[in-house]
Amino acid sequence: xxxxxxxxxxxxxxxxxxxxxxxxxxxxxxxxxxxxxxxxxxxxxxxxxxxxxxxxxxxxxxxxxxxxxxxxxxxxxxxxxxxxxxxxxxxxxxxxxxxxxxxxxxxxxxxxxxxxxxxxxxxxxxxxxxxxxxxxxxx
Amino acid sequence: xxxxxxxxxxxxxxxxxxxxxxxxxxxxxxxxxxxxxxxxxxxxxxxxxxxxxxxxxxxxxxxxxxxxxxxxxxxxxxxxxxxxxxxxxxxxxxxxxxxxxxxxxxxxxxxxxxxxxxxxxxxxxxxxxxxxxxxxxxxxxxxxxxxxxxxxxxxxxxxxxxxxxxxxxxxxxxxxxxxxxxxxxxxxxxxxxxxxxxxxxxxxxxxxxxxxxxxxxxxxxxxxxxxxxxxxxxxxxxxxxxxxxxxxxxxxxxxxxxxxxxxxxxxxxxxxxxxxxxxxxxxxxxxxxxxxxxxxxxxxxxxxxxxxxxxxxxxxxxxxxxxxxxxxxxxxxxxxxxxxxxxxxxxxxxxxxxxxxxxxxxxxxxxxxxxxxxxxxxxxxxxxxxxxx
Numbered sequence: 001x002x003x004x005x006x007x008x009x010x011x012x013x014x015x016x017x018x019x020x021x022x023x024x025x026x027x028x029x030x031x032x033x034x035x036x037x038x039x040x041x042x043x044x045x046x047x048x049x050x051x052x053x054x055x056x057x058x059x060x061x062x063x064x065x066x067x068x069x070x071x072x073x074x075x076x077x078x079x080x081x082x083x084x085x086x087x088x089x090x091x092x093x094x095x096x097x098x099x100x101x102x103x104x105x106x107x108x109x110x111x112x113x114x115x116x117x118x119x120x121x122x123x124x125x126x127x128x129x130x131x132x133x134x135x136x137x138x139x
Numbered sequence: 140x141x142x143x144x145x146x147x148x149x150x151x152x153x154x155x156x157x158x159x160x161x162x163x164x165x166x167x168x169x170x171x172x173x174x175x176x177x178x179x180x181x182x183x184x185x186x187x188x189x190x191x192x193x194x195x196x197x198x199x200x201x202x203x204x205x206x207x208x209x210x211x212x213x214x215x216x217x218x219x220x221x222x223x224x225x226x227x228x229x230x231x232x233x234x235x236x237x238x239x240x241x242x243x244x245x246x247x248x249x250x251x252x253x254x255x256x257x258x259x260x261x262x263x264x265x266x267x268x269x270x271x272x273x274x275x276x277x278x279x280x281x282x283x284x285x286x287x288x289x290x291x292x293x294x295x296x297x298x299x300x301x302x303x304x305x306x307x308x309x310x311x312x313x314x315x316x317x318x319x320x321x322x323x324x325x326x327x328x329x330x331x332x333x334x335x336x337x338x339x340x341x342x343x344x345x346x347x348x349x350x351x352x353x354x355x356x357x358x359x360x361x362x363x364x365x366x367x368x369x370x371x372x373x374x375x376x377x378x379x380x381x382x383x384x385x386x387x388x389x390x391x392x393x394x395x396x397x398x399x400x401x402x403x404x405x406x407x408x409x410x411x412x413x414x415x416x417x418x419x420x421x422x423x424x425x426x427x428x429x430x431x432x433x434x435x436x437x438x439x440x441x442x443x444x445x446x447x448x449x450x451x452x453x454x455x456x457x458x459x460x461x462x463x464x465x466x467x468x469x470x471x472x473x474x475x476x477x478x479x480x481x482x483x484x485x486x487x488x489x490x491x492x493x494x495x496x497x498x499x500x501x502x503x504x505x506x507x508x509x510x511x512x513x514x515x516x517x518x519x520x521x522x523x524x525x526x527x528x
Contacts, residue, residue: 009274013267042388044269044513050386070392070514072283073338074276081274089275089337091284091392091514098388101514103273109338114291131272 007084011126018045020059025130028122031059032096043098064120065137066094073109088112092134106135143528145235146363146371148356149178150485152478155318155351155470158255163195164209166251166352171210174247174354180366185356187216187243189230191250194473197260206251216243224421225379225509225519226250227353227477232377232523234357244362251352252473265513276337279345281511282424283337289393289426290339293441299448300425301327303460304343304467306453307422311464313454313495318349318470325468343467344425351472353482372488375502376410376524378403382512383520393430393440396520397506401435404504404522412436415524417487417497418458419480419505422465427517431506435522454495462487462495477507481523488527502526 014022024031032041036058038051048055071090074081081087088104090112104112105121117137122130151173153166167190175182188207196202203219216237220230227250234246254260275281289295308325311317325343333343363371383396405411412435420431429443437458438446452460463469463483466476484503486492492500502524509519 010267010271012269012272015268018268040388044265070284070288071338072275072280072287072340074274074280074283075335075338077274077276078271084274086338087274089273089280089284093389099514101269101273101275114288125272 007081009123009125009131010080012131017047021045022129024059024061025122025132026128028130030062030064030120030132032062032098034058034060041096041098043100063095066092066118066134068104068112068114068116068118069093069099070114071104071112073112090134092118100132103133104135105133143373143375143526144360145238145374146358146360147374147485147525148180148358148363148368148371149174150353150355150482151177152316152353152482153351154316155349155472157318157320157347157349157470159253159350160256161253161350163193163251163253164206166253166350167206167210167249170249170251170352170354171247174249174356178356179368180245180356182211184245184366185212185247186214187234187237187246188212188214189218189220189234189246189248191226191230191252191474191477192219192221193252193475194254194260195252195257212247214243216246222381222507222519223474223509224423224477225507225521226474227481228505228507228521228523229379229509229519231355231357231374231481232379232521235374235377238357238359245356245358247354248357249352249354250472250475250478252475253350254348254473255350269513278423278511279337279340281514281516282344282426283340284514285392285516286339286426292393296444296448297331298327299429299444300344301330302447303425303428303452304330307461307465307468310454310462310495311468313493314463314469317464317468318347321347321464321468321470340424346423346466346471346476349470349472351470352475353478355482355485370489371528372485373526373528374523375526376404376406376408377522378407379519379521381519390515392514392516395430395434395516397431397434397522400520400522404524408524408526410524414502415504416499416501417462417484417503418460419484419503420461421477421480421506421508422461422467423471423476423508425467427508428460430516435504454492454497459497462492462497481505484525488525500527
């Protein structure tokens with residue numbers, strides 16, 4: 001069994017149409033795909049607008065604010081996460097009207113709640129990139 | 140569909156087991172030979188073939204024709220179905236459509252998998268980029284999200300899940316094909332004390348993978364009569380929905396495609412939920428059974444716990460659920476898992492349920508659930524109603 005602290009976040013494997021997302025994380029910016037025709041965001045990134053079926057996608061910066069739509073506390077994770085458990089995985093509903101799967105950090109597993117307001121924070125990963133995480137909103 | 144023009148005339152199922160050491164072609168041979176014998180038809184009669192994919196043979200891009208070659212089948216219609224856990228029922232539905240369209244006359248529908256002996260499937264798509272980095276624990280993780288949301292919106296009585304676990308286990312003990320590893324009595328206290336994997340999903344909420352398979356023979360009712368076959372049942376309603384509300388980024392994850400598929404199947408059959416004699420739902424997780432009951436309309440949203448607690452869901456009862464033990468207590472033979480529920484529906488309607496036979500088996504509803512998308516619930520929902528002549 002791995003010692004606490006030895007866990008390692010698996011690096012995301014980017015695709016040809018998600019380069020903008022990961023490039024923006026170098027500057028700790030969360031960008032989302034936006035369809036100008038339907039005026040709607042979409043996430044996860046797609047190869048076209050799921051609303052109008054055209055490849056007219058723009059990337060727009062998100063506020064980083066949202067609420068926990070649903071969560072689970074992982075008691076025994078995939079091998080890379082051994083030593084990290086228990087940790088919180090959540091579907092975060094962003095103010096932009098999309099949900100993103102992430103971890104809620106700086107929050108005990110006893111305190112996590114559905115509808116809890118959360119804010120964006122970042123964890124450095126390889127090649128100067130960052131992974132978007134969330135923590136309880138400070139307000 | 141309710142005109143009973145299509146007939147299911149035979150079936151066979153292996154005993155499920157963990158790390159059987161068997162090849163998937165061996166399992167396929169056993170179930171196809173068994174189904175032909177059960178129907179009383181020759182191999183020459185078969186000109187249609189539909190199979191679930193197999194995790195064991197997931198890297199083989201030529202799966203369905205190769206498997207059919209192993210089985211000695213010369214075909215006018217051949218199809219591999221890749222709808223995940225909805226594949227088995229989807230394959231049966233596609234075979235009925237092919238027969239009705241005249242593409243083939245008599246088809247074998249089957250699934251075989253030896254996933255606990257050899258698993259060559261590899262998940263990809265959104266997972267390496269959007270799921271693996273946050274450590275969501277596969278399907279138990281997704282169902283954990285779903286269940287916590289359910290608890291917040293409706294409240295959830297764990298005693299209902301415990302009752303479902305215990306009754307399905309009692310059924311598995313009466314099913315010789317169920318995995319021996321699971322054929323041990325289970326109490327509500329055992330269920331409630333089982334280890335939490337991904338909050339609030341317990342170990343005993345989840346299916347256990349195993350090796351196994353099953354097959355069904357389906358033809359037109361007219362052809363069955365020509366062959367002198369008397370024992371038959373009929374698919375009388377079917378509905379299927381893939382990617383329910385995929386373009387709604389704020390979709391209610393407690394709603395699902397079974398609301399559409401169930402309504403369509405019931406309309407096809409000119410039935411209402413109250414007309415359904417028994418229910419054999421796809422059960423990868425216990426909570427999935429509760430959600431499907433709500434989606435299909437056996438009870439209202441948020442009312443499934445109460446429904447389960449107030450109803451005799453055993454094979455003796457008013458509304459029997461998964462009388463084979465379901466996949467939760469009989470085991471999940473990989474991508475052939477849907478067959479555990481579907482074949483039990485056929486077996487019960489043939490009156491061959493043995494010690495767990497449902498009385499007055501006039502009809503049965505069976506379902507499928509396939510694939511897990513990015514933070515919704517499941518991708519494919521299908522529902523079929525089968526009826527005695």
